[in-house]
Amino acid sequence: MAKPIRSDGAEFLTTLQAAESGNVHAQHEVGDYYMLGYGTPQNLAQAVYWYTKAAEQGNAAAQKALGDMYANGMGVIQDFTLAFKWYRMASDQGNARARFNMGLFYQIGHGVEQDYEQAFHWQALAAAQGYAAAQFNVGLLYAAGKGVAKNKALAIEWMRRAAEQNHPTAQYDVGLAYELGDGVRRSLPEAVKWYRCAAYNGDYYGQVAYAAMYAEGRGVEQDFKLAYIWFAVAARQQALASDAAAVLQRIKGNFTFAQLGELELEAEQMVQVIESRKPTKFLAEVAVKKAVGARA
Secondary structure (H helix, E strand, O other), rough: OOOOOOOHHHHHHHHHHHHHOOOOHHHHHHHHHHHHHOOOOOOHHHHHHHHHHHHOOOOOHHHHHHHHHHOOOOOOOHHHHHHHHHHHHHHHHHHHHHHHHHHHHHHHHHOOOOOOHHHHHHHHHHOOOHHHHHHHHHHHHHHHHOOOOOOOHHHHHHHHEEEEEEEEOHHHHHHHHHHHHOOOOOOHHHHHHHHHHHHOOHHHHHHHHHHHHHHOOOOOOOOOOHHHHHHHHHHHHHHHHHHHHHHHHHHHOOOOHHHHHHHHHHHHHHHHHHHHHHHOOOHHHHHHHHHHHHHE
């Protein structure tokens, strides 16, 4: 595992000296420093330069990072074919994140002809290595029967594995499966459990579903206050807020004006808790998911 990058100018200069002397691990780290702007001003072109140095020496992490840069046009002209090339090289060395991205590229048809069987192949390799986003996508492919025979039980199994690693969308989907009895024995308490996990991890649909269970007393004792708080939390996600906001309007009549003020404050505090729980992700990885439309 690579050591954490520190925002220390002296550490950057020491690492840069090692990189200039040909140390492949230092070259990769310098690329990270420039990519993230730690210890030195952010410089994407320099990040590409040092990632390339390390990648050409066979460093798998640098090859994956270089693939990210080409996939997103960061420091270079966007080029899915070159991104695919570097992901493939990292994948052949067992890099799970590169294998995940390989699967996405085959799934979407970026830099290579669309091929769901290959998409499943590479996602399954990454999933077997414990990469949560790949586990979730393997579940999706099993559920849809794309690249592999349709199998709802295996779809839920792989989604559960991702959910157990705090993948919010997987947690919501597992909760939905238990609510509907789709691929598993129906269990409303189990649905509430997974909706709660998804809600606390910031998933909008998980928040709405969790709130609805409290509003309707399904799988949990009815509690309009908790329902209101979670609908209010969901409504603060502006891009997706219409459903939650509509329900809030319908249940406001259960509370006094003073109570509504207290509940809104609790909702705001909950939003802060959720934001503090979100992990910091490597920028290029987040960007590449946006580029290929991944559910991860």
